[in-house]
Amino acid sequence: MSTVYGPIRQIAAALAWILGIGLSAAIVALSRPDLGLAELVEAHLEESGVRHPVTAVLLNYRGYDTLLEIAVLLSAVLGILAFRPPGPASIPDAAPDSSPVLAALSRLIVPLIVLAAGYLLWAGAHRPGGAFQAGAVLAGGGVLLRLTGTIPSFESPNAWLRVSLVVGLGVFLAVAALPLFEGSRLLEYRTAEAAMVILVVESALTVSIAAILATAFIGAAPPRIRCMSPSRPAHSAEGERAGQS
């Protein structure tokens, strides 16, 4: 157990109690909330291009936050890729589970995942959904494919992967900068085209978020040699484990 006893634990507990009680008192003492921004959101919903208020807030009213968020995602995955152990792959990949159930199930589930992601992306305009949910579901499909061995571990990302990592930020920046050439400010979509613009940006964001999150999972591990058959690397992996223990 890597925790500590003694004074640090008691001081930490005391601080946590003080923090908890103080914040609870502050919350209870708050006055009645006023509606504030909710009225503004509802009032301008028709001009925003979508019918779902959360999507309108994310991609229209506070589009700047979403632009910076996709930039943060991209920086995080670049950092993760930068911290991989260098050098050629020397360790064979772990053999995927040879159970036929897993293979059959993943063949069933992954197309359904793609379908669900497409639906979530399209539905984001008028009901809960949107680019983040669709991208995250697709990334889950990518993680599943990695775990069943369909997607190999890479040494450096290939051209398609690099393009998909960057396309979200690129498209969003282009769409955001376009009004600057017409004299308006950053991210001021024209009202007539707002719906189309938001759909284009959301599609690019979905592709990018899926690629970024899947790469964050696959790229965290050091590069490994792809196992061609289930039997040979299983022997060496088991031999390593037997030699280790």
Next chain:
Amino acid sequence: MIGGGLIYAMAGVVLFALGFYGFIVHAHLVRRLIAFNIMGSGVFLVLVGLPQRVAGTPPDRVSEALVLTGIVVAVSATAFGLALVRRLYDLTGETRLPNDPRPEP
């Protein structure tokens, strides 16, 4: 009239305090990342629960959008932190910070 949001806002405060305690007490970096995520979830509960603290108010859409952004940023920060922990472990074999004054278990 107490709305449902106040219950979750108080739970969020307790989660924040719990995560804070866990962050200070643990030396293992992955457990500190878990505690950090618990703190984050507490903050998100407060952000979404507080506008609904009186029964009958509609949910606040701006807070929901902020929390959505927050969840995505938290996962990318956690992923990056885990990559750093893996690299630290590869280079030194330790999973605690080098100059951590807390005694070994």
Next chain:
Amino acid sequence: MLGEILDFSLAAILIWIAWRTVATPDLFNAVVLFIVFGLLMTLAWVRLHAPDIALAETAIGTGLTGALMLDAVAHITGIRGRRRAGRNPS
């Protein structure tokens, strides 16, 4: 009335699971409990009338963070049979 009972129980379970996550001595237990915590947060988001956040929390907060942490814990506890810094060529 029923809604308030549900909210109280969900908040209490959430706090209890978070406490167990922080206080358990085993690292793997902590990660598994954290995944459970994420799933309970999804229920909380549904109760707070925020289905967008519930969708995102299930996919990102539970699924991806859980997978990332399990991968990191497997790497650190050397399940794949690699030894520590001495053997790694880098």
